Amino acid sequence: MDMAAHAGPKVEVVRRRRANAGRHLAPFLFISPWILGFLFFTLGPLCFSLTMSFFDWPVVGERTFVGLDNYRSMFMEDPQFRESLWITVKFAAIYVPFNIVMSFLLALLLHHATFASGFFRTVFYLPSVISGVALVTIWSWIYSREYGLLNFMLSLVGIDGPNWLGDPSLALVAIIVASLWGLGGTMLILLTGLKAIPKELYEAATVSGVPAWAQMLFITLPMLGPMLIFTFITSIISAFQQLTIALLLTKGGPLGSTYFFAMYIYDNAFKYFDMGYAAAGSWVMFAIVLTLSLVVMRWSAAWVYYEGEVRPVDGDRDA
């Protein structure tokens, strides 16, 4: 009788613990598809590629641990690494500011447009949803030396158009322009940011006699700061990942003038089948992009205002 009386509460405790464990487990079960996907398709390949970068890893044949040798030879002995990196940096240095500035100007135009803004918003965003191959096909036709639209238009004003994709001094510019065709995504983000700025801020400034240029400089840009920084970083990332357009439009030529760093990694992996070396190249790219992103974040912290980071002062109550 006594034993039964003591056993009752114990059984109850065990039952409660089990119920609690079930309650705590349920959220993890719900998010498990994403966690599994992340483990198998993101974190797993990441760790795998890091491991590969320390090996001489041919697609077929024996794998040999080489330590940091892939990195050493890339930095010390491989001129193609430096050249491809330099071309990518040049591309990024021109593409990123142009992408941001043009997206911002377009967003401003659409923000203030009173006529058919929805139509133009769609038109400017449309290239962003076109597949890379279709985009390259269009641009190869535009840039074609003999039948291209661009040279045809130049011929109308008496200019004999150059060989845009065959001239080493013009090919990179041609690829930058083609890449900028997809600035609709950045534009849309900035347009959303512009629309989120309360119009009363501008009205208050207008009533106070703040001129339009100052409203742009001291209200629009600071309020848009977090989005500008976000698009700046994503533009840097996409510039360093530039592959599709160059691969299909110029194949890295002419004379290696559009041989981007991503193409260098791609060739090592799928042309020379040196997976370890390609993996090392990928990690170098990751390190560069991460460093640049951190530098931008640190540099922007001084002038970009994040509303969520300002903490309300405790204890202040209205009288």
Place this chain on the structure above:
Amino acid sequence: MAACREESLAAIRIDNLRKSFGSHEILKGIDLEIADGEFVCFLGPSGCGKSTLLRSIAGLENLDGGSIRLGDRDITDLPSARRDIAMVFQNYALYPHMNVRKNLSFGLALNGMKRKEIDRRVNNAAEILRITELLDRKPRQLSGGQRQRVAIGRAIVREPKLFLLDEPLSNLDAGLRVTMRVELAVLHERLGVTMIYVTHDQVEAMTLSDRVVVLDKGRVSQFGTPLELFYRPANLFVAGFIGSPRMNFLPAGVAEQSATGVTLAGGGLSRPVPLDTCSSEQISGDRPVTLGIRPDKLELTSPEEAHLAGTVRLVERLGTESHVHIRVEGGGDLTAVVRGTHPVASRDQVHLRLPPEHCHLFDAEGTAIARQLDPETKALIDNKKARGARAPVLEERHA
């Protein structure tokens, strides 16, 4: 002559102001004259055009017609910055990335004002509004009331002729609204400048204003002192809009008409109501009229003295007073305000007396029929209309 010119320094005159958004006409010919140093409220329900009218004065709307004069200047086509006005917005419109000091000084600095003068104005405004210790904080670090003070401070530093306030207290909780209301009244006294204040809250309008503009569907329904609006509503709209609980209305017919007044009967009235101090010129005997009476003037009485009978539907007990909702025999609902301890209860049969001296009368078009007020009320209204002496600060400014 000189005194006259100074008097009109910040007076506003609006003539036939019109504004449409697309095919929807918002302001349908507004005419107003606001005196220098006056505190005027634009009051009306949502969509009546009060904010549009304020924004038009601020120069934030393109007008379809009409003119606005501030003092001696026609400011109709002047840009906002050159109108010598300041505006406080409903949602404060503080720049979130700037601290309070920068919020206050932003406009001044960009207009080329010297650092010393900016500091003087900012510190002065901060002192007036008791926000000196908040000058280095960002708006997010302020409470609602503090943000409101900063928004008002940004207007003060401009030292404008005219303050425009667009529902500045609507985002605050009820308690803080009362506090800020008092502070605004004190601020107006202290600064002595002309203020125009938009609100849909009649308590704010009645307590703050020298005069109130009641707007209805883009037109000025009545422009007068708070007591004038309450005791002499110009029409059914104003009578129903001003006062809480709202005025009771009863359809009635004219039984007798003489040179000095009318006697009402019909509708739900069980006994005629003689209104002997009423102008009968507006009344046509064969047309219906509307009788209005404020809930606190309805009397629960004996059947012999009653003009109406009905059944109590609900009693709302508020402590010092109770609101009694009554379904009148013959149709229609009325509200009576009785003392808080009155024993009346739901489903009670009640009898109501309409004291003739407190009845309002409206013609078939809803226009009020003029009535003589009792001498005490008349004296009170006339005294209010005259308005008190100007604040010394204003006199100094004008001197």
